[in-house]
Amino acid sequence: MSKKVGIQGIKGSFHHLVVMDYYPNEVAVVEHMSFHELAEKLASNETNEAVMAIENSIAGSILPNYALIDEYNLSVIGEHYTPVNMNLMAVEGQEIKDIKKVFSHPMALLQCKEFFKKHPHIKLIEDADTAEAAKRISEEGKLKVAAVASPAAASMYGLEILAREIHTIKSNATRFLVLGTEMQKPNGEKLDKASLKFDLSSDRGSLVSVLNILRDSYLDMTKIQSLPIIDEPWKYSFFVDVTFERTQDFEKAIDVLKIMTEDLKILGIYKNKLS
Incomplete structure (x- = not known):
């Protein structure tokens, strides 16, 4: 039986493209229309693994997703970086001047704001998913409306691309995490990256002390993100x-951090895709 991998959005979305790139063998893609549902279904073992966007090189972190990973005790077992390729697409036979409304995920619209400044007659409307917007426009055969999505979505749902690569920053990329319910095992592969979560006391200099431990243990911090503790x-x-x-440097640092932090959690140990 094929491995079930959850995605946010539908086939043709960027999450779906990551699945096709990341997994060497065919998997069963399970579509979810929210990140909350994606995490919930993985935690309840209705899927085996999941792909979740976590940050964009231009728009920044997707903060609620950090909280979901922690809340549902999910494990980071891999990562994947994919270039952003946003395209304006609509039912065939139209031109940009004909388009009155554009639907897409808010992150996609944000990444294309300079393009739409040149077309002030177009109203931008936030939607749940890039590919779902493309599919709906195609199925309804609507004119004067368009979607912003990947070339794969245009091909999959029979839409014509009116403008290619409309994202502002051409080097734009999104980082995705591959999630499971158990910690990754090496299986002969070098695991050289880890995601951690910890709380600190309000003592002055507590964060600086932790960062010094990472430095002194020869760990290179590539990302830090804070979230308020609700209660x-x-x-x-x-x-x-x-x-x-x-690995021994990492393990040494963890032993010290257990003493210096509150509620230390290793979210995952996995292969660094940028190394």
């Missing part, structure tokens, strides 16, 4: 990504 005003959880050459 403890003015207190924060920190989500940190680190890379390392030697």
Whole structure:
């Protein structure tokens, strides 16, 4: 039986493209229209793994997704970076001047704001998913409306691309996490990146002390993100990504961090895709 992999959105979305790139063998793609549902179904073992966008090189982090990974005790077992390729698409036979409304995910619209400044006659409308917007326009055969989505979505749902690569920053990319319910095992592959979550006391310099431990243990911090702790005003959880050459350096740092932090959690140890 094929492995079930959950995605946010539908086939033709960027999450779907990541699945096709990441997995060497065919998998069964399970569509979810929200990140909350994606996490919930994985945690209840209705899917085996899931792909979740976590940050964009231009728009920044998707903060609620950090909280979902923590809330549902999910494990990061891999990562994948995919270039952003946004395209304006509509039912065949139209031109940009004919389009009155454009539907897409808010993140996609944000990444294309400079393009739409040149077309002020178009009203931008936020939607749940890039590919779902394309599919709906195609199925309804609507004129004067368009979607912003991937070339794969245009091909899959029979839409004509009116303008290609309309995203503002051409080097734009999105980082996706591959999630499971159990920690990744090496299986002969070098695992040299980890995602951590910890809380700190409000003592002065507590965060600096933690960062010094990472440095002194030869760990390279590639990401730090803070989120407020809901029931403890003015207190924060920190989500940190680190890379390392030697597993023993990482293990040494963890032993010290267990003493210095509150509620330390290893969210996952996996292969650094940028190494």
